[in-house]
Amino acid sequence: MPLRGWRDRARFIDLPYRLHRGNPNWIGPLRRDTRRLLDRRRNPFFDHGEACFWLAWRAGAPVGRISAQINRLHLETHRDETGNFGMLEAIDDQAVFAALLEAAAGWVRAQGMRRIVGPYSLSMNDDIGILISGFGTPTMIGMPYTPAYYAEGLRSAGYAKVKDLHSLRLPFADLDTYQLDQVERITGQLRAHGRLAVRSLDPKRFQDEIRLALDIYNEGWSENWGFLPVTAAEVNHLAKQLAPVLPPRCVVFALADGEPAAFQVALPDLNEITADLDGRLFPLNWIKLLWRLRFHKPRGARVVLAGVRKRYRGSALSATLVALTMSELLKVGRETDIETVEFSWILEDNAPSLEGCRALGARLDKVHRIYGKAL
Numbered sequence: 001m002p003l004r005g006w007r008d009r010a011r012f013i014d015l016p017y018r019l020h021r022g023n024p025n026w027i028g029p030l031r032r033d034t035r036r037l038l039d040r041r042r043n044p045f046f047d048h049g050e051a052c053f054w055l056a057w058r059a060g061a062p063v064g065r066i067s068a069q070i071n072r073l074h075l076e077t078h079r080d081e082t083g084n085f086g087m088l089e090a091i092d093d094q095a096v097f098a099a100l101l102e103a104a105a106g107w108v109r110a111q112g113m114r115r116i117v118g119p120y121s122l123s124m125n126d127d128i129g130i131l132i133s134g135f136g137t138p139t140m141i142g143m144p145y146t147p148a149y150y151a152e153g154l155r156s157a158g159y160a161k162v163k164d165l166h167s168l169r170l171p172f173a174d175l176d177t178y179q180l181d182q183v184e185r186i187t188g189q190l191r192a193h194g195r196l197a198v199r200s201l202d203p204k205r206f207q208d209e210i211r212l213a214l215d216i217y218n219e220g221w222s223e224n225w226g227f228l229p230v231t232a233a234e235v236n237h238l239a240k241q242l243a244p245v246l247p248p249r250c251v252v253f254a255l256a257d258g259e260p261a262a263f264q265v266a267l268p269d270l271n272e273i274t275a276d277l278d279g280r281l282f283p284l285n286w287i288k289l290l291w292r293l294r295f296h297k298p299r300g301a302r303v304v305l306a307g308v309r310k311r312y313r314g315s316a317l318s319a320t321l322v323a324l325t326m327s328e329l330l331k332v333g334r335e336t337d338i339e340t341v342e343f344s345w346i347l348e349d350n351a352p353s354l355e356g357c358r359a360l361g362a363r364l365d366k367v368h369r370i371y372g373k374a375l
Helices: 005-020 031-038 072-078 094-110 149-156 177-192 203-220 232-242 285-295 316-335 351-360
Strands: 049-058 061-071 082-090 115-118 130-133 160-171 196-200 251-256 259-268 300-308 340-347 363-374
Touching: 005 031, 005 049, 005 061, 005 082, 049 094, 061 072, 061 094, 072 082, 082 094, 082 149, 094 115, 094 149, 130 149, 160 351, 177 196, 177 316, 177 351, 196 316, 203 232, 203 251, 203 259, 203 300, 251 316, 259 316, 300 316, 316 340, 316 351, 340 351, 340 363
Parallel strands: 082 115, 300 340
Antiparallel strands: 049 061, 061 082, 115 363, 130 363, 160 340, 160 363, 196 251, 251 259, 259 300
16 A cells, blocks of 8 residues: 555665565665655655655555656656656565555556556666676675565566666776776876876865766766666755765766866775664664774775766777776775775676676676566
8 A cells, every 4th residue: 555654654664674684685775865765855856756655564564665656857868658666675475566566557557658667766867676696795885685586576477677787896806907007008198198187076076076977977878778867956966965975086087188078986885884784873873884984994896887978989089088987996996995896787788898897807796687567
């Protein structure tokens, strides 16, 4: 049934912590972040989207949850009639999956949509996908972990694969330094003559720098599968979220003839220091978190965003710009004692990105899948 009041919302947020308690590879987000995601006043998704949320009940207790949403920005960008489901969590029971998925599909169908795709929680630019391989290790920050039976729950309800998203991990012990030396050699002359340069984010202009990165992202990714532009309100929202946890050296811009032409962003894997907090900051966990942020540096990092200006796409310079930003990020990682970097997510058919990661020594670690169904 749909959520009714703040108690149901609290149950909706709490459910995955109860379902997955005892699974060391599931690390939930902070509960406050989920509350903000659901808040129509604070989440800029609701500037261009609508959503409905349900809980499934059995014997007086919640046993599943789901959302359904219409994203008008998607409809305008892709000119199709597709709605989404997301925030899917459930016990291992096909009847529960069927009831949840039918509730979401019925709502999307009632909005005039002919297809439903997900999970998107809540949009393509949030957490997406069902984990279908790589269950033996925890996911990094911003990547969902779902038990193996979730995929079967979707298949049994008539959902089929739409797209796979790959996560590749690179232990620094396996880093092919020859490739980095090649980047230095290839770009050295251009850098010496001022044609190419690299710089980190300027912390005094943090919000402007994040806006610049996402402007490059919106331009460079505009023709990719599933792309949704990040709106100005979403840029501001994201900048506020990142400001306390994003080291300036983890945002790298490559410049071509003095103009920002490409960027990459890596986030320290904060899951390492929040895993035992049960998603709660109060009453005392905020003290633990502040202490850990100061004294317990994560040993993993995830490359979460990258982009190249459209005018360079398909050119030899495009690959050089990507290699330059990646080389700089890896250098920062080694200097800050990062042991493992993850590249995620990468579309299964994005051959250049996958091959570039493998050339450095990265190997496939996890696959997440997007599912869809005609209505």
